[in-house]
Amino acid sequence: xxxxxxxxxxxxxxxxxxxxxxxxxxxxxxxxxxxxxxxxxxxxxxxxxxxxxxxxxxxxxxxxxxxxxxxxxxxxxxxxxxxxxxxxxxxxxxxxxxxxxxxxxxxxxxxxxxxxxxxxxxxxxxxxxxxxxxxxxxxxxxxxxxxxxxxxxxxxxxxxxxxxxxxxxxxxxxxxxxxxxxxxxxxxxxxxxxxxxxxxxxxxxxxxxxxxxxxxxxxxxxxxxxxxxxxxxxxxxxxxxxxxxxxxxxxxxxxxxxxxxxxxxxxxxxxxxxxxxxxxxxxxxxxxxxxxxxxxxxxxxxxxxxxxxxxxxxxxxxxxxxxxxxxxxxxxxxxxxxxxxxxxxxxxxxxxxxxxxxxxxxxxxxxxxxxxxxxxxxxxxxxxxxxxxxxxxxxxxxxxxxxxxxxxxxxxxxxxxxxxxxxxxxxxxxxxxxxxxxxxxxxxxxxxxxxxxxxxxxxxxxxxxxxxxxxxxxxxxxxxxx
Numbered sequence: 119x120x121x122x123x124x125x126x127x128x129x130x131x132x133x134x135x136x137x138x139x140x141x142x143x144x145x146x147x148x149x150x151x152x153x154x155x156x157x158x159x160x161x162x163x164x165x166x167x168x169x170x171x172x173x174x175x176x177x178x179x180x181x182x183x184x185x186x187x188x189x190x191x192x193x194x195x196x197x198x199x200x201x202x203x204x205x206x207x208x209x210x211x212x213x214x215x216x217x218x219x220x221x222x223x224x225x226x227x228x229x230x231x232x233x234x235x236x237x238x239x240x241x242x243x244x245x246x247x248x249x250x251x252x253x254x255x256x257x258x259x260x261x262x263x264x265x266x267x268x269x270x271x272x273x274x275x276x277x278x279x280x281x282x283x284x285x286x287x288x289x290x291x292x293x294x295x296x297x298x299x300x301x302x303x304x305x306x307x308x309x310x311x312x313x314x315x316x317x318x319x320x321x322x323x324x325x326x327x328x329x330x331x332x333x334x335x336x337x338x339x340x341x342x343x344x345x346x347x348x349x350x351x352x353x354x355x356x357x358x359x360x361x362x363x364x365x366x367x368x369x370x371x372x373x374x375x376x377x378x379x380x381x382x383x384x385x386x387x388x389x390x391x392x393x394x395x396x397x398x399x400x401x402x403x404x405x406x407x408x409x410x411x412x413x414x415x416x417x418x419x420x421x422x423x424x425x426x427x428x429x430x431x432x433x434x435x436x437x438x439x440x441x442x443x444x445x446x447x448x449x450x451x452x453x454x455x456x457x458x459x460x461x462x463x464x465x466x467x468x469x470x471x472x473x474x475x476x477x478x479x480x481x482x483x484x485x486x487x488x489x490x491x492x493x494x495x496x497x498x499x500x501x502x503x504x505x506x507x508x509x510x511x512x513x514x515x516x517x518x519x520x521x522x523x524x525x526x527x528x529x530x531x532x533x534x535x536x537x538x539x540x541x542x543x544x545x546x547x548x549x550x551x552x553x554x555x556x557x558x559x560x561x562x563x564x565x566x567x568x569x570x571x572x573x574x575x576x577x578x579x580x581x582x583x584x585x586x587x588x589x590x591x592x593x594x595x596x597x598x599x600x
Contacts, residue, residue, distance in 0.1 A: 137300035141216065141440040146449070146456045149437055150430070153297075154460075156306030158429025162422065187331055190275045192262065193251075194338075197283050199388035200247065201240050201290025206435075207381025208236030209294035210518050211373075212360070213436040216298070217443025229359040231373050233295055234366035239377075240291040241284045248283030255280070275331040282339030289342035292349040298436050299357055308348045316341035379523035383514075383530040390534020397538055398553070405550050409492060416496040419479050420504055423468035427504070430460050431511035438519035447583045454516060461508040469501040495551070499558045506561035513568040520579050525571045532564045 140149045215229050251258055255277055264272040279286075289312075296305050316337050323333030353360050368374075402409045434457045441450040472479060476494050510529065517526040537560040544552025544559075 137302075137304075138216065139300075141213070141300045141437055142444070146452050149453075150434060150456060150460065153300065153302045153437060154430045154433030156302040156429075157297075157433040158426045159306055159310075161425040161429060187275060187334065190262065190272060190279060190331075190335075193276060193279055194286075195388055197244070197247075197279070197286045198290050199385045200243055200283075201287040202294065202384040202388070203381035204236040204240040204243075204287075204377065205291035205294030205381070206384050206518060207377035207379065208232050208291070209298035210380050210435060210439045210521070211376050212295065212298040213439030213519070214443030214521065216359075217440040217446070228373070230361040230363075230366040231368040231370065232377065233353075233360040234362060234364065235368055235373050236291055236295060236377060237288060237362045238364060238367050240287040244284035244287035248280045251280040251283070252277065271331050275335050278332050278335035278339065282335070282342070285339055285342050285346065289345040289349075292346060295360060296349050296353065297433070298439075299353075299360065300436055300440075301352070301356075302433060304349075304352055308345050308352075311348060312341045312345045315344045376521060376523070380518045380521065380526055383518065383523070383526040386527060387530035387533070390531055390537075394534055394537045394541075397541060398557075401541060401545050401553050402550075405553075409496075409550060409553075413496055416493060416500045419472060419497055420500045423464060423472075423501075424504055424507070426464050426468075427461055427508040428511065430457055430464070431508065431515050434512070435515040435519050438516055442520045442579070442582065445583050447580075450583065454512075457512055458509065461512055462505075465505040465508045469505055472501055473498060492550075496554050499555050503558040503561040506558075506565045510561065510565050510568050513565075513572055516572070517575070520575075520582060522575050522578070525575055528571060529564065529568055532567050533560055536560045536563055 137152075140152045144152070211232050212229050215232065219229075255273065259269060259273050259276055262272065262276070293305055293308070296308070319337030319340055320334060323329045323337050327333060329336070350362055353362065398413075402413060434453060437453050438450060441453060476497050477490065479497070510533075514526055514529040517523075517529060537556060540560050540563075541553055541556035544556045546552070548555075
């Protein structure tokens with residue numbers, strides 16, 4: 119079935135079967151289900167995989183191996199961020215160009231340059247970072263916090279991971295580019311296929327061959343090669359405009375600037391999240407193992423609604439960008455309202471449910487009564503923060519979709535900038551409760567900042583919609599012909 123239909127008035131089986139149809143003219147609720155449900159499902163599958171992968175390592179009964187994977191996690195987070203720099207920025211620009219192509223077909227030709235730059239840019243930057251990391255391997259492992267007992271295992275895990283940095287970055291980038299086509303189901307299939315491949319490789323490399331954490335890292339790298347192959351084949355067969363061919367690679371400012379301007383916000387966000395996690399863990403650890411254990415359980419409980427909300431806020435980005443590029447004010451506004459209601463509904467439903475059954479949920483994870491009381495307070499703070507974070511994520515997606523790079527960057531860094539002084543001051547003034555509620559206070563402040571920037575940006579967004587509307591394009595054409 120062709121996926122190149124771009125006319126909002128297209129009808130019949132071809133239009134209904136086209137992923138682009140969901141972006142251009144499908145009912146908003148149907149479009150959101152198509153774009154967001156597969157994203158949320160794939161994220162939940164990935165979370166389940168993380169638990170199973172830890173089980174494979176744990177079956178070796180060596181805490182140094184588990185410590186190595188934990189210490190190497192920030193590195194994987196940074197690699198994902200590198201891929202997202204090109205994937206999020208490139209995907210948002212591609213979706214806007216698809217929308218603009220409905221009124222100016224010539225815009226479609228630019229998409230090849232964007233997709234090629236994003237894909238090969240992620241590989242090139244990934245290769246540079248991976249090579250630098252391998253040259254500085256031992257200092258990097260010490261920086262990650264490895265002690266004498268876990269140093270060898272951590273070195274093995276990090277070395278293999280660094281060798282696959284270009285592959286990992288390209289896989290994360292391609293995921294975003296395929297989503298820009300409106301092909302959320304294909305993204306879900308690719309991510310689930312990667313998870314299945316990863317589990318198979320884990321069995322072979324860890325349980326059969328006994329390669330330990332090096333085998334775990336190798337499994338991740340090869341599974342992402344499977345993702346790249348799947349997405350590349352799908353694009354070659356089904357996408358008329360996206361291309362990964364090197365001949366379309368360009369360093370044109372009209373491509374590089376908007377891609378990096380939006381994409382860098384995700385890199386900064388990931389960097390600050392790593393810093394805030396390190397600060398939080400160190401402060402909470404000073405109060406003993408109980409608070410750390412309670413926080414770990416609270417995070418796991420809050421993960422399911424968080425992934426569902428992220429499925430909406432990430433999945434809706436191509437639809438927002440497409441509507442903006444097309445100049446469709448009504449569709450953009452309707453998408454934003456429906457998404458906000460969905461995010462609010464999911465957040466409140468799970469927050470209220472988890473709060474009412476908080477003790478039952480916690481006892482399913484931990485039997486220590488001393489941890490239970492503290493855990494109830496932590497999960498309450500986490501759930502309130504989750505509600506605010508859902509709307510913050512939606513605003514960030516709106517800024518990225520409409521090319522508001524500065525606003526998107528501010529949203530991405532504000533949490534990290536505010537959290538560190540808030541948690542330090544909270545610890546100083548209120549002790550452990552100040553640490554527990556610091557994230558909630560920070561998320562509330564970020565949401566307020568986002569709402570203020572949205573109000574300030576509405577004029578510029580409205581002007582962009584007016585300039586991109588089909589009516590405005592017709593007026594300009596009449597003036598030129600006149």
